[in-house]
Amino acid sequence: MTRHLLKLLWNRKRMNALIVAEICCSFLVLFSVGAGLVYIANNVRQPIGFTHQNVWNVAIGMGQESDDEFTKQQLGDFERALREAKSIPFVEYAGGSMTPPFSIGGSNGNWKLNGRYVKLSFDDVTDGFRDVLGLELLEGRWFEPSDDAQSWRPVVVDRDAARTLFPDGSAVGKSIPVSDTLEHRIVGVVREYRKNGELAGNDNFVLMRVNFVKANTRPPRNILVKVKPGTTAADEQALLARLRAVVPEWSFELRTLEQLRAQQRKLQLLPIVIGSIIAGFLVLMVTLGLTGVMWQNVTRRTREIGLRRALGATGSDVHRQILVEILIVASFGLALGIALVLQVPVLGIIDIPAAVLVPAIVLAILAILGLVALCGLYPSLLASRVEPAEALHYE
Amino acid sequence: MLTNYLKLAIKVLLRRKFFTFVSFFGVCFTLTVLIVATAMLDHEFSAHYPELKLDRMVGVHRARMSGPTNSRDAAAGYRVIERTVRKLEGAERITVFQLHEQVAAYQDGRKLTLWLKHADGEFWRVFDFDFVEGAPYSQVDEERAGFVAVINESTRRALFGGASALGKSIEVDGQRFRITGVVRDVPFTRIRPFSDVWVPISTMKSASYREEMIGSFMAVVLAKQKGDIPALRRQFDELVRAMPLPDPVRFTRYETALETPFESLARTMELPSPNALRGIFLLFAVLFMTLPAINLVNLNLSRILERSSEIGVRRAFGATRATLIGQFVVENVVLTLIGGVLALGLSAITLSLINGSGLIPYAQFTINFRIFLWGFVIALAFGLFSGVYPAWRMSRMSPVNALKGNA
Numbered sequence: 001m002t003r004h005l006l007k008l009l010w011n012r013k014r015m016n017a018l019i020v021a022e023i024c025c026s027f028l029v030l031f032s033v034g035a036g037l038v039y040i041a042n043n044v045r046q047p048i049g050f051t052h053q054n055v056w057n058v059a060i061g062m063g064q065e066s067d068d069e070f071t072k073q074q075l076g077d078f079e080r081a082l083r084e085a086k087s088i089p090f091v092e093y094a095g096g097s098m099t100p101p102f103s104i105g106g107s108n109g110n111w112k113l114n115g116r117y118v119k120l121s122f123d124d125v126t127d128g129f130r131d132v133l134g135l136e137l138l139e140g141r142w143f144e145p146s147d148d149a150q151s152w153r154p155v156v157v158d159r160d161a162a163r164t165l166f167p168d169g170s171a172v173g174k175s176i177p178v179s180d181t182l183e184h185r186i187v188g189v190v191r192e193y194r195k196n197g198e199l200a201g202n203d204n205f206v207l208m209r210v211n212f213v214k215a216n217t218r219p220p221r222n223i224l225v226k227v228k229p230g231t232t233a234a235d236e237q238a239l240l241a242r243l244r245a246v247v248p249e250w251s252f253e254l255r256t257l258e259q260l261r262a263q264q265r266k267l268q269l270l271p272i273v274i275g276s277i278i279a280g281f282l283v284l285m286v287t288l289g290l291t292g293v294m295w296q297n298v299t300r301r302t303r304e305i306g307l308r309r310a311l312g313a314t315g316s317d318v319h320r321q322i323l324v325e326i327l328i329v330a331s332f333g334l335a336l337g338i339a340l341v342l343q344v345p346v347l348g349i350i351d352i353p354a355a356v357l358v359p360a361i362v363l364a365i366l367a368i369l370g371l372v373a374l375c376g377l378y379p380s381l382l383a384s385r386v387e388p389a390e391a392l393h394y395e
Numbered sequence: 396m397l398t399n400y401l402k403l404a405i406k407v408l409l410r411r412k413f414f415t416f417v418s419f420f421g422v423c424f425t426l427t428v429l430i431v432a433t434a435m436l437d438h439e440f441s442a443h444y445p446e447l448k449l450d451r452m453v454g455v456h457r458a459r460m461s462g463p464t465n466s467r468d469a470a471a472g473y474r475v476i477e478r479t480v481r482k483l484e485g486a487e488r489i490t491v492f493q494l495h496e497q498v499a500a501y502q503d504g505r506k507l508t509l510w511l512k513h514a515d516g517e518f519w520r521v522f523d524f525d526f527v528e529g530a531p532y533s534q535v536d537e538e539r540a541g542f543v544a545v546i547n548e549s550t551r552r553a554l555f556g557g558a559s560a561l562g563k564s565i566e567v568d569g570q571r572f573r574i575t576g577v578v579r580d581v582p583f584t585r586i587r588p589f590s591d592v593w594v595p596i597s598t599m600k601s602a603s604y605r606e607e608m609i610g611s612f613m614a615v616v617l618a619k620q621k622g623d624i625p626a627l628r629r630q631f632d633e634l635v636r637a638m639p640l641p642d643p644v645r646f647t648r649y650e651t652a653l654e655t656p657f658e659s660l661a662r663t664m665e666l667p668s669p670n671a672l673r674g675i676f677l678l679f680a681v682l683f684m685t686l687p688a689i690n691l692v693n694l695n696l697s698r699i700l701e702r703s704s705e706i707g708v709r710r711a712f713g714a715t716r717a718t719l720i721g722q723f724v725v726e727n728v729v730l731t732l733i734g735g736v737l738a739l740g741l742s743a744i745t746l747s748l749i750n751g752s753g754l755i756p757y758a759q760f761t762i763n764f765r766i767f768l769w770g771f772v773i774a775l776a777f778g779l780f781s782g783v784y785p786a787w788r789m790s791r792m793s794p795v796n797a798l799k800g801n802a
Contacts (some may be wrong), residue, residue: 018693025686061496079525233506241498244569249601251568254500255508270754281424281688288417289690295413296697 023333095128140188306391422734441576529576707797727782735774
């Protein structure tokens with residue numbers, strides 16, 4: 001039976017090759033969108049490692065573009081501004097950060113450690129940072145004032161960074177070679193810190209301590225404050241006025257983490273929403289198109305089907321034949337599509353984790369099979385209704 | 396002859412409504428996506444309000460200062476602009492301005508988040524803003540650090556409701572400015588003129604920007620005529636080369652150029668030329684058209700049988716294969732062109748939805764004549780892309796088989 005079907009398919013190889021190509025392209029489209037959705041769905045289930053409620057972010061414009069150039073004066077000004085913020089009654093905690101939560105962009109790089117490349121994300125933070133965001137310490141300790149005197153720079157890493165960097169043991173006490181001039185030594189490990197929120201993936205995070213005393217680290221560009229519940233716009237203005245009084249030549253811009261989060265979420269969801277809409281229309285177009293093609297196909301084979309019926313095949317036999325035929329063609333398309341998709345991680349174009357790759361492929365396969373079965377439904381029904389007597393007479 | 400083809404094409408389209416519907420659906424959807432994308436690119440890179448004299452404008456948008464171990468990549472610093480762009484000879488006008496930045500404005504206990512741009516007085520004479528009321532501030536305000544501002548219509552509505560804003564003041568980032576004029580909203584896609592509030596550069600809180608090599612400044616040079624641009628570019632390159640670097644040990648090279656926004660984008664993407672960027676856009680368009688084209692080819696091929704007797708008769712009476720190919724390609728192109736007209740309508744609807752969604756601040760995407768022409772070109776390309784193969788296959792049917800009704 002299968003051999004017979006394959007032979008029938010081979011007889012129309014040109015037409016079927018085009019259907020294979022169409023299925024393959026549709027698979028690629030569905031896979032891409034599916035991979036994005038699976039990636040987001042996986043991320044949403046994980047905790048983000050900090051709380052953003054009642055936290056404000058004051059971005060500082062120091063009148064220069066580069067973060068790396070700084071003066072002792074700027075570092076001192078930053079410390080004074082931070083102290084001023086902390087002294088306000090409605091502020092519970094205050095801390096500095098270079099790339100605060102939900103901010104666009106960030107600081108990251110690939111570092112060669114123990115012979116392999118590890119992607120790390122960085123933030124320069126002050127001692128108050130942990131209390132503002134409520135980071136949970138899992139191992140070691142957080143920064144403390146006595147760190148000012150160390151000859152090395154204390155850093156705290158999050159758990160996934162610790163696991164990636166030192167898979168075989170505790171990360172605390174080890175140093176990471178991210179700078180030529182200053183030793184960076186891990187003093188503690190916090191729970192996975194996901195700066196970009198629920199929708200984004202895990203990045204191996206390294207929080208580096210800002211040293212105001214030695215002034216050998218750059219000043220952060222943001223002040224994060226945790227405020228008591230029930231503040232108003234007037235409180236925001238009051239905070240800004242006090243900061244401006246401390247450093248008049250800087251500009252300050254206040255946004256709540258809630259606002260930053262909403263803005264970032266919009267940016268993160270936009271591509272996937274647009275992609276899904278376009279993919280949805282493409283798939284609808286393909287479904288309608290394949291239905292048309294199969295309909296025409298059945299009409300054209302009326303005589304062949306009539307002959308089968310005359311020789312004893314039942315309506316459901318014919319129905320099944322048509323469906324199995326298109327499913328065979330579809331699986332060729334799928335095989336081609338899967339082979340193409342697997343090239344992406346194999347050639348190392350984009351590193352897709354297995355937790356995304358496998359479910360996305362499975363979802364796309366199911367979607368295509370469902371779709372093709374849907375396309376075959378009406379035409380195969382037509383085929384099963386063919387009356388042998390009329391069909392053999394058909395011109 | 397062409398009329399006959401057209402008549403036949405329309406007859407065939409009317410014969411099997413389902414097929415016709417599916418074909419149109421695919422064509423319309425494909426062309427709509429491409430026309431919307433084209434319209435967005437057009438609004439980004441072609442002359443639109445308030446950059447009406449775009450063909451005479453070149454600007455400094457990005458700069459990089461690099462050395463053996465350091466590299467800084469951002470917009471140009473003010474000092475560089477003073478020493479290069481400002482020294483250009485033979486330009487009609489030169490304006491210097493900052494990248495827009497987000498700031499908070501407080502008004503009667505309410506908070507507004509606004510875009511602020513520092514720009515000199517010439518800014519208002521290089522770009523063609525429509526003033527709803529009042530007038531721009533001038534170069535004199537720039538020189539005397541006058542605390543004056545121009546705002547856009549949306550900001551006026553947010554701050555003062557429908558009332559006139561002239562003479563009133565606005566507090567932005569802790570500084571108070573007197574409003575001298577209100578302009579029609581500028582879409583976010585016009586990166587150079589875009590903002591909510593414009594104030595003179597000299598009102599910046601710290602004067603340290605004057606010493607920067609890399610910073611947040613841009614400049615636009617308006618040439619007297621289009622033909623002057625190559626000479627201006629040569630002059631500019633010469634000035635950049637002659638400019639001393641402040642720290643010749645750490646930084647040995649300064650790279651920037653007088654270019655169009657499109658050229659800047661190509662350079663930022665580290666492409667060898669703007670044409671490579673055009674190539675990338677074209678590649679994306681072709682990739683996107685592939686699936687719809689295969690779909691249309693499949694549909695067209697399925698309809699061969701329907702028309703086999705027609706083909707047989709024509710072949711038997713001496714029509715050459717080339718004639719038949721011509722006929723079928725023309726039919727397919729007619730189909731895509733009709734689809735293109737529908738797609739233009741759908742694109743206009745989609746664009747107005749995008750405008751209304753607030754996704755892109757003050758977006759004013761519209762279909763203009765240029766986009767109409769592009770839509771025509773795209774529809775034609777899609778028609779040929781999806782029509783040639785089925786036509787070739789149809790023309791290859793042997794007359795005997797065709798007359799018998801076998802494909």
